[in-house]
Amino acid sequence: MNQSQVHGVQDIQASYQMPVQHAKYLGMDSSFYAPEGAKGATLSVTSLLTTSNDFLACTGEAGNYGFITKKSNPSSNVLFGFQSGYLTSYTCGAQIGEVPTVRANFEIYNDAGSIASQGNFNQSNAVSLVNSNSIDIGVNDFTTNRVNSFNLNIITNRNAAYYLGSSTPFSVRTIYPLEVSCEFNIAQDNYALQKLSDLSYNIKNISNFYIKTKDFNGNSVDFDFGSSLCYFIDVSEDFSASVNSPVGITVRYKGYLK
Amino acid sequence: MKYFNECDVVFNSSFGSGLVLAQNASITVNRSINSTYTIGRQNSSQMFKTKADETNVEFTYFPNISDPIYKCFDYIKTGIFTNSFPETNVPVQVTLAGVSGSFYPSRYSLTVNPNSKVQASVSLSSFSNLSGSLNNKTTINNLASGSGIAHSWNAKVSGTAALYNVLDFAYGISINWNPIYSVGQQRPRQVDLSAGEETFDFTIENFNSNFSNADLSTAENAKINITTFGDQSIMIIDTSGSKIDSSNMSINLDDFVKNKISLKRSF
Numbered sequence: 001m002n003q004s005q006v007h008g009v010q011d012i013q014a015s016y017q018m019p020v021q022h023a024k025y026l027g028m029d030s031s032f033y034a035p036e037g038a039k040g041a042t043l044s045v046t047s048l049l050t051t052s053n054d055f056l057a058c059t060g061e062a063g064n065y066g067f068i069t070k071k072s073n074p075s076s077n078v079l080f081g082f083q084s085g086y087l088t089s090y091t092c093g094a095q096i097g098e099v100p101t102v103r104a105n106f107e108i109y110n111d112a113g114s115i116a117s118q119g120n121f122n123q124s125n126a127v128s129l130v131n132s133n134s135i136d137i138g139v140n141d142f143t144t145n146r147v148n149s150f151n152l153n154i155i156t157n158r159n160a161a162y163y164l165g166s167s168t169p170f171s172v173r174t175i176y177p178l179e180v181s182c183e184f185n186i187a188q189d190n191y192a193l194q195k196l197s198d199l200s201y202n203i204k205n206i207s208n209f210y211i212k213t214k215d216f217n218g219n220s221v222d223f224d225f226g227s228s229l230c231y232f233i234d235v236s237e238d239f240s241a242s243v244n245s246p247v248g249i250t251v252r253y254k255g256y257l258k
Numbered sequence: 259m260k261y262f263n264e265c266d267v268v269f270n271s272s273f274g275s276g277l278v279l280a281q282n283a284s285i286t287v288n289r290s291i292n293s294t295y296t297i298g299r300q301n302s303s304q305m306f307k308t309k310a311d312e313t314n315v316e317f318t319y320f321p322n323i324s325d326p327i328y329k330c331f332d333y334i335k336t337g338i339f340t341n342s343f344p345e346t347n348v349p350v351q352v353t354l355a356g357v358s359g360s361f362y363p364s365r366y367s368l369t370v371n372p373n374s375k376v377q378a379s380v381s382l383s384s385f386s387n388l389s390g391s392l393n394n395k396t397t398i399n400n401l402a403s404g405s406g407i408a409h410s411w412n413a414k415v416s417g418t419a420a421l422y423n424v425l426d427f428a429y430g431i432s433i434n435w436n437p438i439y440s441v442g443q444q445r446p447r448q449v450d451l452s453a454g455e456e457t458f459d460f461t462i463e464n465f466n467s468n469f470s471n472a473d474l475s476t477a478e479n480a481k482i483n484i485t486t487f488g489d490q491s492i493m494i495i496d497t498s499g500s501k502i503d504s505s506n507m508s509i510n511l512d513d514f515v516k517n518k519i520s521l522k523r524s525f
Contacts, residue, residue, distance in 0.1 A: 019373065023320065023404060025279040027266025027395040034320075034404025035411065038373045161514050162372035164413040164424045164482075175512045 001054060001066035003119045007127050008048035010101065012068060014080050016041035016112050038160065039167055041112035043082055046103045049092060050127045051219045055104035058087035059156050061174055064106070065118055075117040083118070084110035086158045086172055092211075092223065093151040099132050100213065109160055109169050128215035138210035138224075139184065139253075146187040148248070152211060152223055154257075155179040177256035180229060182209070184253075187246040193237050204234040206253060228258045265355035266395035267317055272347045273333060274326025277397045279407070281377070283317035285354050287388070310439060310446065313384040315352050315361060321368065321378050321493065323406040323486050328378070328493045331366045331431050335454060338525045339499075345451055352382060356393025359384045362449060367430040376408035376484060385437045385446045405487040412487060415460075417480035417497070425516060427482060428459040429495050458497045458521040465507040465517040499523050 019037035043066075045055070058064055063084040070077035085106040094100035137147055156178050160169035194204060209232045210224035232255035241247045267278040290309045293302040321328060330350060349360035361382035368378035415424045433454040437446035460480070482495040500523035507517040 023279075023375065023407075024262075025281060025320070026262055026283060026317075027277060027280075027397055027399065028263050028401075029399055030401070032401035032404045032407075034375055034407055035409060036374060159512060159514070161425065162410075164370055164372065164410050164415060164427060167373065167411045170423070171514070173514070 002064050003122055004052075004054065005122060005124050006045070006047065006054050006066075007052065007124075008050045008129060009045060010048060011044075011046040012080075013044040014041070014068070014082070014112070016108075035167075038109075038162070038169075041082060041108035043085060043106040043108060043112075044103065045106075046101060049094075049100040049102050049130045049213065049221060051130070051215045051221055052127045053102070053221050055087065055090055055102055056154075056223075058104065058106075059090060059154055059178065063109070063172060067117060067121070069117075069121065074121040074123070078114065078117050080113065081115040081117065082106070082108045082110075082112040083115065084108060084168070084172070085112075087156050088158060089156065090154040091151060093149065094132060094135060095149040097132060099129050100135070107158060109172055128217055128219060130213045130221055131216050134212075134214035136210075136212040137184070138208055138212070139206055146189070148185040148187060150185075150211065151183045153181045153183075155181075177230070177258065179254065179256055180225065180232070181252060181254040182211075182232075183250060185248060185250045188249050191249055193239060193249065194234060206232040206234075209253070209255075225257060230256045230258055260355065260392060260394070264394050265392075266353075266397050267319070267355075268353040268397060269326055269350065270353070271326055271330055271350035273329040273350075274324060276324055276326070277399050278317065278327070279320040279322060279401075280317040281319060283315070283354050285313065285315045285357060285388075287311060287313045310385060310437065310444060313359060313361075313388060314364075314381060315354055315359075315384070316379070316381045317354075318377055318379045320375055320404075321408040321484075323490055323492055325408075325492060327363075327380055328366065328368075331363050331433070332493075334363060334433060334451070335431060335456065335525060338451070338454065345449075349384070349449075350382070353390070355395075356390045357388055358390045359388040360386055362435045363433060364435060365430070365432045367428065369429075370408075370410050370413045370427040370482070370484070372410050372426060374410050375404070376410065376413070383435060385449060387445075406490075407486070408484045408492045409487070412485045412489075414483045414485070415480060416483065423463060425461040425463070425514075427461070428457075429482075430457045431455070454525045456500065456523045456525075457503070458495070458500060458523075460519045460521075461516050462519060463514065463517065465505065465515075497521055497523070 020033045021036040022031040024031045065083045067081040068079045085108045088107050089105045091103040157175040160172045162169050212222045232253050235254045236252040238250040267280040267283050292308045294304045296303050349362050352361045361384045364383045365381040434452045436450045436452040440447045480497045484492045500521035503520045503522040505519050509515050
């Protein structure tokens with residue numbers, strides 16, 4: 001992807017959609033098909049979180065290109081390629097004892113499929129996986145409440161504009177602000193749920209949210225948006241209790257990147 | 259009852275003939291009945307016709323390679339500019355579900371939006387009697403693909419540089435017909451073309467509020483060439499001679515700044 005090899009990939013789903021509709025008309029014996037709507041392709045990649053964390057950088061304005069190739073002679077063995085792929089969502093999640101996984105979804109506005117290779121293929125050495133025991137979550141409420149799992153999600157919606165005479169957009173822009181949400185499942189110790197009556201302008205706000213991890217060599221992979229993250233507020237909580245399991249709470253925060 | 263696929267719209271003229279790929283169609287006979295009232299009477303004293311019958315047929319359709327309808331409007335407009343009395347090739351014959359008549363082209367509009375088929379709307383007027391009755395279609399048409407229809411992907415804009423990068427385009431032409439009656443006649447003795455107007459609306463990225471004469475001269479020469487997927491020309495809309503009528507810039511949330519330039523030309 002963008003001339004760098006992506007490591008830790010577990011699953012790839014790619015597809016394209018031909019925007020074809022059958023058109024009807026008065027007196028027809030049969031309808032005919034014609035393009036109606038924008039051409040589009042999608043790519044979804046699931047990978048283990050590595051120190052390079054390749055997909056997080058794709059939240060920006062630039063489009064990306066990439067190729068899924070055979071291992072030998074990759075530039076001549078493209079299985080699926082895409083041009084002008086824009087990240088639409090990025091999700092990083094983990095459970096106790098598991099390496100965090102990343103899921104990145106792209107919308108592709110230029111060509112996709114069996115396309116010619118582009119640029120050089122740099123097959124780099126494998127990067128390190130994140131050590132699941134190193135995860136440090138910066139939410140003060142959970143200091144005495146065990147976190148069972150988390151799911152961090154960044155939505156980057158895009159707006160494409162087309163000129164007449166072209167089936168590919170001349171510009172793809174990000175729709176701001178970017179929405180960041182995070183869901184935690186915790187085993188309750190002394191965590192106090194919010195009240196529904198708090199839902200006005202008194203919602204709990206996390207001012208310095210972060211998730212920090214390290215690989216086995218001590219290299220950091222951080223999700224720390226700093227002051228760019230506005231109003232990371234507690235928007236939803238689930239409470240569950242059943243026999244043979246500890247009392248669980250799922251807390252969802254949502255905020256926006258400036 | 260008839261179902262939509264049993265009824266067709268057929269256009270017959272010296273510009274071409276055949277089935278119209280109509281999405282909807284209507285025909286309306288206006289009899290212009292009015293009433294008179296007099297002081298002291300509670301009910302109407304008389305009902306009478308204020309003018310002769312006028313029939314309008316309207317339909318929206320997908321223009322394609324064999325489209326005669328735009329050619330018809332273009333011929334009338336061009337004939338006026340060249341003083342060649344285009345009235346000689348009208349009226350045209352339109353048959354809607356077996357009901358037919360002689361019609362004068364009065365309004366035509368089309369819109370070209372990104373990633374969409376071009377759709378046109380037409381209105382024609384008749385001042386004579388209709389014939390026929392609701393009947394099954396006479397045409398057989400099996401179009402496997404829409405490769406011959408007009409589509410925004412094949413709409414090329416050329417000419418003035420400011421209008422190269424067009425986000426969408428709309429065109430309209432209206433023609434006024436003046437039926438002339440003799441005393442005692444129900445139908446017009448002749449129908450004269452009195453005036454017409456074209457409008458061209460371009461949505462572009464840039465805004466220029468400085469409407470000097472120089473801008474007018476540069477803004478009036480764009481051509482919109484709409485072809486089939488096989489690159490055969492369906493229609494060329496030429497804005498030469500038009501003037502900028504308005505320029506409207508708008509900004510909406512989560513969208514690009516857009517400027518709609520409207521050109522106008524009268525004949």
